[in-house]
Structures are given as structure tokens and as C-alpha cells.
Amino acid sequence: MNYKYVTVAGSGVLGYQIAFQTAFHGFNVTVYDINDDVLDKAKARFKTLCENYKTTLNATKEQLDATYKNLSYTSDLKVAVKDADLMIEAVPENPKIKIDFYEKLGQVAPKKTIFATNSSTLIPSQFAHATGRPTQFLALHFANKIWKYNTAEIMGHPETDPKVFNDVVAFGKAIGMLTLPLHKEHHGYILNSLLVPLLRAASELLIKGIAEPEIIDKTWMKATGAPVGPFAILDTVGITTAYNIYKMSAEKTKDPNAIKAVEYLKEHFIDKNRLGVSTGEGFYKYPNPTYLEPDFLK
Numbered sequence: 001m002n003y004k005y006v007t008v009a010g011s012g013v014l015g016y017q018i019a020f021q022t023a024f025h026g027f028n029v030t031v032y033d034i035n036d037d038v039l040d041k042a043k044a045r046f047k048t049l050c051e052n053y054k055t056t057l058n059a060t061k062e063q064l065d066a067t068y069k070n071l072s073y074t075s076d077l078k079v080a081v082k083d084a085d086l087m088i089e090a091v092p093e094n095p096k097i098k099i100d101f102y103e104k105l106g107q108v109a110p111k112k113t114i115f116a117t118n119s120s121t122l123i124p125s126q127f128a129h130a131t132g133r134p135t136q137f138l139a140l141h142f143a144n145k146i147w148k149y150n151t152a153e154i155m156g157h158p159e160t161d162p163k164v165f166n167d168v169v170a171f172g173k174a175i176g177m178l179t180l181p182l183h184k185e186h187h188g189y190i191l192n193s194l195l196v197p198l199l200r201a202a203s204e205l206l207i208k209g210i211a212e213p214e215i216i217d218k219t220w221m222k223a224t225g226a227p228v229g230p231f232a233i234l235d236t237v238g239i240t241t242a243y244n245i246y247k248m249s250a251e252k253t254k255d256p257n258a259i260k261a262v263e264y265l266k267e268h269f270i271d272k273n274r275l276g277v278s279t280g281e282g283f284y285k286y287p288n289p290t291y292l293e294p295d296f297l298k
């Protein structure tokens with residue numbers, strides 16, 4: 001693997017974390033998003049990330065200054081990928097948006113550029129042909145709070161070149177990830193095959209009026225020793241991404257409970273801009289959610 005230039009497309013909840021982690025490990029990173037206002041918001045959030053790197057990873061001022069120097073920003077896709085060895089896509093979890101993005105990207109990216117999707121639930125073969133370069137395309141899936149929960153699931157599709165797969169595994173290691181190669185395509189990969197059913201079950205308990213979010217989270221935390229419960233996870237993931245995932249599944253299955261969960265999230269969270277940690281409120285209020293209080297489980 002001799003990647004040097006990496007482009008991250010989409011600077012939302014995950015994109016800005018991927019960009020920062022990659023720049024922190026010495027790669028030259030260009031952050032791309034649809035307009036400069038969105039990019040300015042991402043830049044502002046890098047400051048908070050710095051604090052996390054200091055406290056969790058003991059990052060020094062020199063390392064963080066070097067990270068900033070490795071980052072550049074543009075809302076021009078052609079400029080964003082002009083040197084890219086690797087482009088990591090973190091645009092919304094919506095197949096239409098992703099296909100449209102890959103069709104445009106395929107036309108402007110240099111031949112050498114490898115494309116990787118960070119999609120949480122969609123599989124690479126859904127987009128491989130839209131990229132125009134299926135052998136150079138695969139999934140590289142990170143977890144939220146990448147600096148701390150540093151997993152990278154790598155999943156090819158039947159046409160992915162094995163060298164590209166191995167290079168992306170090596171890149172994952174080079175940016176400090178525990179790399180987790182998958183043998184086959186699978187919606188939800190490993191992490192979300194386990195996590196999404198948990199979050200969905202928690203939402204169903206709430207919507208059916210069985211218990212409120214805090215009680216559901218307390219049950220999960222105390223009984224399994226987990227550090228947070230499903231509603232705290234939903235706030236961290238971001239309610240928009242959860243909403244998109246639930247919606248796709250409800251449209252496919254027509255399951256009445258799934259439809260109710262989508263309507264519930266829309267009415268109580270999406271329409272009220274209560275999108276989780278990123279907007280300061282979701283199921284909990286931030287920056288001091290009750291689940292972090294010492295007495296929460298007493």
C-alpha cells in the first residue's frame with residue numbers, strides 16, 4: 001500500500017472523524033462536502049475532536065498541529081479528488097444520493113483512485129457499477145468515535161481486486177484501526193447486524209409504551225455491564241442515520257411496527273431538529289446526559 005493522498009467525501013458525523021483520524025496518522029487529507037457552509041461546520045467540530053484526542057490518546061500539541069496541516073477542504077469534487085489514492089465516501093445512508101455521487105465521482109476521479117464506502121448497512125455491489133471502476137471499489141466501515149472505538153470492517157464485492165482489498169486492510173492498520181476483514185458481502189456487516197436489531201427492539205419497547213428510554217437503557221447497562229444503553233447509542237450515531245436505516249427497512253418489509261418507528265422518529269426528533277449529540281438533544285440532553293451521572297444506575 002503506497003497511499004499518500006486521501007479524500008473523504010461527506011463531513012457529517014462520521015466523515016469528519018474519518019478525515020481527522022487519517023490526517024492524524026500522517027496522510028494528506030482533502031475533505032469534500034456539498035458547500036462551504038457545511039465544511040465550515042466540520043472545521044469547527046475538529047476543535048472538539050482535538051480535546052478527545054488529547055484526553056483519550058494523549059495526543060501532543062505538535063501531533064495536533066501536524067494533523068491540521070494535513071487537512072484541506074473543498075466543495076469542488078474534481079479538485080477534491082485530483083490527487084487521491086483513496087476516496088472514502090461518507091455521504092448520507094440513502095442509495096439514491098450515493099449512486100448519484102458515485103456517477104459524478106467516476107467521471108472526475110483519476111484512474112488510480114480507489115473508492116471505499118463507509119455505508120453502515122448497504123453493500124458495495126449496490127454501487128459498484130455506478131462507480132465505473134468495480135474492481136477498485138469496496139466497503140471500509142468505521143464505528144462512531146473512531147479514535148476510541150477503532151474498528152474498520154473491510155468488505156469487498158465479487159469483482160473487488162484482491163490487491164485493492166489487501167491494500168485497504170493495510171491502510172486501515174496505518175490509521176490505527178483494528179482491521180476486520182469479511183469474507184462475503186452482508187447487509188449491516190458484522191457490527192450493524194448485531195447493533196441495528198438491538199436499537200430497533202429498544203425503539204419498539206418505547207413506542208409500545210412498555211418503558212421510557214432511561215429505564216430501557218438502565219436495564220441494558222446494568223444487566224449486561226454495557227457502558228451505555230441503546231438510546232444513548234442512538235443519540236451518538238445520530239438520529240438521522242437511524243431514521244434512514246429504519247425507513248429503508250420499513251419500505252421493504254412493510255412491517256407495521258417498523259413503519260410506526262419511522263413515524264415516531266420523524267415526529268419527535270427529525271422535525272424538531274433533535275438529532276442527538278450533534279444538535280445537543282436527542283433522547284438525552286448534552287453535553288451532560290443523565291446516563292453519565294454517577295447515580296444513573298443506583
Ligand code: NAD
Nearest residue numbers: 010011012013014015090091092093118119120144237241
Ligand atoms: P451525516 O448526515 O451526519 O453526514 C452526511 C454528510 O454528507 C453531510 O455533511 C452532508 O452535507 C454530506 N452530503 C450530502 N450529500 C452529499 C453529496 N452528494 N456529496 C458529498 N457530501 C454530501 O451522516 P453520517 O452519520 O456521517 O453517515 C454518513 C455515512 O457513514 C452513511 O453511509 C452512514 O451509514 C455511515 N456511518 C455512520 C455512522 C454513524 O454512527 N453515524 C457509523 C458508521 C458509518
